Amino acid sequence: RHIRIDLPDAEARRAVFQTELDDRPAADGIELEQLVNRTEGMTPAAISKIVDTAALEVFREATQSGEKLELETAHLLSAIERYGGQDRPTVEHWTWDSLVLPPAIKAQLRQIQSVIEDPESARRFGVEPPTGLLLAGPPGTGKTTVAKVLAAQARSSFYPVSGADVMSKWVGESEGNIRRLFERARENRPSIIFIDEIDAIAAKRGEFQVHDTQVNQLLAEIDGVAGQRGVFIIGATNRPDQLDPALLRGGRLSRTIVLGLPDEEARLAILQLNTARMPTVGIQLAELARETDGMSPADIKALCQEAALAAMAREGQTPAVTQADFLEALQRLRQDAGTDHLG
Template sequence: MAQLRREVRSTEEALKGVQQDTPLVVGHVVEIVGEDHAVVEEETDDGSPHGYYVRVHGAVDRARLKPSATVLLHASPSHAVLEALPVDAAGEGAAAASSLLVAEGERPGVTYDDVAGCEAQKREVREAVELPLTHPELFARVGVDPPRGVLLCGPPGTGKTMLARAVAHHASAAFFRVSGAALVGKFLGEGPQMVRDVFRLAREKAPSIIFIDEVDAVAAAATSDSGADREVRRVLVELLAQMDGFDGDGRAGDGVRVIMATNRPDTLDPALLRPGRLDRRVEFPLPDRRQRRLVFRACAAGMSLDGGVDLESLAARHDRMSAAEIAAVCFEAGMRAVRGDRPVVTSEDFEEGYRAVAKRPECGAYYELSYDS
C-alpha cells in the first residue's frame, strides 16, 4: 500500500511538471509491452537514437499509445512516458510522412518540355535518377552502383524546383516532396524522426524519389553550439545515416533516389557533399542568350501575340534575368493586355513588362557564391 501511495505521488508530481511546462524529452514508441510498459526511443546529442524499456504512467491516453507515436518522456534516469501526443500536435510520424507523398493525381503538370533551356541539366538528372529506377540492370551489368543522390544548385529562379516537378510528373515511382525547413521540428528529436519516417516509407513504396527542397536549412555547416543548431545537426546526422544505409548494408540498392536543391551550396556541410552520398552535382546558372530565347518561347507559347512581338530581341538583351524572371515578364505583358481589354499582347506590352521586372531590386541578382567549392 505504501508503494502504491509513492507511485501515485510520483505520477502527480510528474503531471504537475507537464502542466508547468517543465522541459521534457520527446521520444517515439517502438513497441507496447503489456498495459504499463513500452519500448521507446529518444534522440541523443549526437543524433543517434537510444532505446529504453520504460513505465507508462496511468494518466496516459492508451488510445494514442501506438508504435511510432510521439510521446513526452520524463528526464533521465526514469524516461517514463508521461503523455502521448496526438498526430497533429506531434507534427510527424507515419501519418506526417505519408502526407509528404505526392499522389499520382496530385503530381505537378510540369513536363520536361516545360523546363526550357536546361537540356544538359535534364539529361544529367534523368541519367542519375530515372535510369537507375527504370533500368537497374544496366548498372548491374557494368558492375557499378548507381548514384545515390543528386544536388541541384544555382541562383533562385533557374529551374531547380521546376525540374524536380517534371521528374515527379514523369517518374513511374512514388514521389516525396520535403522542405528542408519543415525537418526542423519544435520538439527535440522531431526532425530526425521525420527523416527516418520518410526514408522508411520511401523504402516500403520503392521505387521512390525523395525531393528535399532548400536543403541548406538543415545541412549547413555548423557555426555555433546553440540548442537550435544542435537540433539541426541531429537532423543532418540522421539524413547522412539514412543515405549511407538505404538497404541496411551500405549499398543504394533499394530503389530510393534522393534529389536535393539549394541556392547556397557554399554553406552545405562537406560531409553531405562527399562522393557516395550526393554523387552528382547539377549546376543551374543564369540562362545565356540561347536559353533565354527558349524560355521566352515556352512562356509565351500559350499567349495570343500580336504579329509585331519580337521575342528574339528581348532574349538578346544583356540583362541577367533568371528563367523565373522571364516568366514574370510574360505575365506582366499579359496583365497589361488584360487591363487594356485587348485580345492580343503587343510588343509595347512586353516592353512595359520587361521594364517592370527589370527595375525590381532583386532582378538579375547574381549570388556571388563559390559554386565550384
C-alpha cells in the same frame, strides 16, 4: 518492442504474383518481370488486390462480350495504375520539353532517369547506382522543375519538402520529421524525395549540437536507402559551400549538377515556351531575349504573366499581348526588384 517487417523484394513479389495467378484464367506469356518492376514498394496484400481487380475487369468484359476471355498483362498493368496511385503522391504532365537546359545537362539528367528506372543495368556495367543528386544554382533556375520532371518521367512517387519545413524548435522533432519522410518514401517506392533549401538542415556540423543531430539523422536515413532499389534523393541549394561535406560523399548525393542563369539562346527558348499559347501581336522575342539578360527562367515566366495580365486589363478590344506590354512589364519587375537588372 518494435518488429520491422520489410516490404517484399523482387523475388518475393514474383512469388506472390505466381501464387495469385495460379487460381486465375491467366493467358500464357504473362510478363511477370514487367509486373514485378512496376510494383516496387507494394505489400503482398496490395499485389493480391491488383490481381483481384484485374480479374474482375476480365469478368466484366467477358460478361458484356459473351466471349471467353483470359487475364492478360495489360489488365494487370491497368490495375496497377489504378490501385498503385493510392497514397502515392505523383507529378503528372511534366516532360523534358518543360525544361530549357543546355543539351549536356539535359543528357546527364536523362542518364540519371535511366538509372533510377533500371539500377540493375548500371550494376551489370560495374557501376553502383547513385543514391542521390545535388542541384545547385541561383533561385529560379529550375531546380524544382527538374525534380518534378525526373519524378514524372521515372514514374516515381514525389515527396517535396523544404529544409525549413523539416526544422522544428522542439528537441528531436526535426529528426522525427526526417525519419517519417523517408519512411513514407520507402513505403511508396519507387519514390523521389526532393529537399529544397537542403542547406537549412544539412549545413556544416560543429557549432550546435542540436543541428549536428539532425544532420546525422539525415545522413543515416540516406545511408539506409543506399544500395536499395526504389528511393532516390534530390537536394537543392543556392549555397552549396554551406553544406556538410559528408552529404556529398560516401555514395550519398554523390553527383552535383549546377543550373546557371540562361544565356540569350536559352532565354529566347524560354520566351517561346511561355508565349506558345498566348495571343500576341507584334512581339519581338529576339529583342526581349536580349533585354532579359541576367534573368532566371522563373523571372522570365513572371514577365510573360505580367505582360498577359496587362493585355487582359485593356477594355474595348480583343486582348492580345504586345511588345509594349512586355517592355512595361519588364520595367515594373525591375522596379519591384529595386534594381535595373534582375538576376
